[in-house]
Amino acid sequence: MSEQRVDVDEMVEIPTRVLVESMIRDDATIDASELYMVAGALGMSDQQVRLQIKRLANEGLIIQEGRGRRALLRVGGELVDSIGPNVEFVRFMYDQDRGAAPWNGVWHLVGFAVPEARRHDRDAVRDGIVSLGGAAVQGGLYVSPNSWEPYIDTLASRLDIAGYLTRLTTTDLRVGNLESPRDIAAQLWPLDKIAAGHQRLRTVAQTRLDRLTDPHELSPSEMLTVLVELAAEFTRASEPDPLLPPELLPQPWPGTQARAVLAACWTQLMHRETLLHAWPRMFHSYADVIRQVSAVGDSPD
Incomplete structure (x- = not known):
């Protein structure tokens, strides 16, 4: 796999809707003043934010109480349930990283x-x-090294197509002339592109970690901005990642390195105890996994 240079601007590009969703608190509300502050720090205009709030309100996903920066946004359950990381998969990533x-x-x-x-x-x-990490072997036939049957069953049930599916497992897979599992993985999945996304995440996370560990204390809005940037960049890097086991990947793998730096960032943010109660629900989802990872790492053999 070729090493790719990743250029990262200081500003992470985040869609306005993603920002709004990222700011939802545990009580399913958004403080408009915090939303506008973080938006400004990310280079978004007030007009962009107002238009996005209006769109979500028209979709019936948000109810606005008050006006402008003094408003309180109440978020419907449909939107609340659709956001945030899939904690099960995030935990699986870190399980893979630690063997x-x-x-x-x-x-x-x-x-x-x-x-x-x-x-x-x-x-x-x-x-x-x-989206579950499958790669096409040939027309209509997909493969994964992970045990994905429960997710496939759920997908088939939701679409009512179980009668059209065939499932099987094998330890003897050959693709063309390739027999080595690592060679097959390199053939079926775009590892260079996936690695580049993780290299970018690592660079973004490292610059934020430098800010979080700087003696100059960040303001609450600055820390919220870092939180949103990390979550957005993590999502961007993780969505196309099939989570192949380390045995099938070039080593060292950028994803492992990026997630280690990301965990360090989250640990720094978790130390801001006085702010935790007001932080978005998305943060707590990530923090739960990082606490578990940290606890495992600190436990004796």
């Missing part, structure tokens, strides 16, 4: 043959399989 989830050599395959009359469902199942 607690070794690969057993089993490949998991799923094939589908959904009729043309249900093209929408066919596209949906393909997209769902790819």
Whole structure:
């Protein structure tokens, strides 16, 4: 895998909607004054924020009480339930990084043959399989080294296509002339592109860690801004990552390095105890995993 140079601007590009979602607190509200402060720090205009709030209100996802920066935004359950990290997958990433989830050599395959009359469902199942880390072996046949059957079953049930799926596992996978699992992984997944995303995350996280460990104490709005930037960059790097086991990846793997720096950032943020009660619910989801990782790392062998 070729090493790629990653240029990272000091400012992390974040869609306005993602910012609004990131600012939802545990009580399903958003403090507009904090929202506008963080938006300004990220280079967004007040007009951008107002338009996004209006869009979400028109969708019935937000109710605004008050005006401008003094407003309180009440967030509907549909939006609250749709945001935040998938804690189960984040935990699995860190388990892989510390060697607690070794690969057993089993490949998991799923094939589908959904009729043309249900093209929408066919596209949906393909997209769902790819989002679970699957790679196409050939038309309609996808593979993953991870045990994904419960997620495949949930996807098939939701789309009502279980009758069109075939599942199997094997320890003897050959793709073309490739037999080595590591060679197969390099062929099926765009590892260079995935690695570049993690290299960017590592650089972004390191610059934020330098700020968090600087003797100059950051203000609450500055720390909120760092939190949102880290979460957005982590999502950007993680979404295309199939979470291949270390046994199939070039070493050292940038994802492992990036997540270590990210955990250090989250640990620094968690030390701001006086602010934790007011921080977004998204932060607490990440913090729960980092606490577990830290506890495992500190435990005696």
